[in-house]
Structure formats: structure tokens, C-alpha cells
Amino acid sequence: MGQRTGGAPLNDVAHELTALLAGAPDVAARGLVGCLLTDGEVTVRLTETEAYAGLGEDPGSHAHRGRTSRNDVMFGPAGFAYVYFTYGMHWCLNIVTGPVGAAAAVLVRAGEVVAGAPLARSRRTASRHDVDLARGPARLARALGVDRSVNGTCLLDGSGPLTLQPPTGPVDLTLVRSGPRVGVTGGHDTPWRFWVDGDRTVSTYRRHVPRRRGGAEGMPDTH
DNA sequence: GGGCCGATCAAG
């Protein structure tokens, strides 16, 4: 990377979202940083993403154990929204990647609200600062009004409530860092989390806590 | 049918 003469590396694949999403999930996740996601009124600039592979290869993936009614959308074509409910109260948004049947996806973890802040605030009354409006997967989903109804809708052709768009300007790839994923039990050594270095809207990284009986491990770890 | 756990968030 970075083999480019004169100036910072630019994200030259961002203009082809379809091609980007058709590829490997980690490549897609990196390329999605800087992209825009809008529900028509609220627009979020993605600052943090996380890649998940499909069957077998990735213990952290919802599709790891095989196809179920919940993860069904993951097995479909790229560019569709896979929305899941977790912790009894939160919705999270994924973008399906790869060929049909691959069941790979990118979790959208955080972003900056760049338009429609008033509506985003009304959806996220708990956040005291605008920087927190979409700082975290569930917060971002909430800011965009994402719930179960968004699951299975297309993000590329305007047929659904959400639309994904390329970055408005060049993305400085030297600022896009990668590291271990959040809350994933297996394969945490895989650096499949991508974020904009120094961006205040990036969620704080927490090493996976093995649950109870933890002991020494499990100290929150800010990067 | 029962029980456990989670790709989280916000408050103490």
C-alpha cells in the first residue's frame, strides 16, 4: 500500500461501490471507510467498519454456523442490508459483501453525522454531544432510523430506505488504520476492524471480555 | 421447552 508518487494515497476504488462490495470483506470494509450512508435526511460519513467472513472460516461471523432465518440475508447478493437485534435492545447494520452464498458482511460500527443532525438528535436523545450520535454500531443504526424493517433492503439502487454513496472527496488511506475486531471471541487476531485514525466519532476499542471469571484480562483498552 | 449468551449502551 502507499505506493503512489507525490501526495497521499487516494482511495481509487471508492467510486465503484458495486465492485468494492463484490470483493473480499476486509477490502470492502477498508473501502467503506469514508463512504456515506443516508436515509434521505440523516447522512452519516462512515469512520469505522468491521469485516466478517462467512461459513467456516470466521468463528466471529453470524453465518459461521450456517444459514438460518436470521442470517439469511448474508447469503444473498452484496450491497444489501443485514440488520440484527442484540442485547435485547439494539439494532446493528451490516452491508453484505462478496458473491452470493459467501455470507460475508461488513458491520458498520461508527460514523459522523454530516447532515440531518436535528433528526438524528431526536432519535438519539441520550447522546449529549453530536460526536456520539453515531459513535458505535447500535448508535449509528439508531441515528439512521434502522430497525428490522431495513433488513434485506438494497443499499445501492434507492429501492430501500437507505442509500450508500462513495466518499465526496478523496480518502487519505494513510489515516485508515486497522486492528482487532470488537467483541469477537474467535479470530480476534485478524485485523479486520478499520477506522479513521484520530476521528472522534470512532468507538472506543474494548478487548473481548471472556465473560465472568475474567480476572486480569478485560481491561478496557483505548487505542 | 428451557437456558444461556450476545458484533451494545449508558449510568454509577
Add this chain to the structure above:
DNA sequence: TTGATCGGCCCA
């Protein structure tokens, strides 16, 4: 650090 809160998935 912990409680909230419930659907999915495994096992019986």
C-alpha cells in the same frame, strides 16, 4: 463495572 432486556440458537 454493571444492569437492562430479549431473540437466536443449542441441547435436552
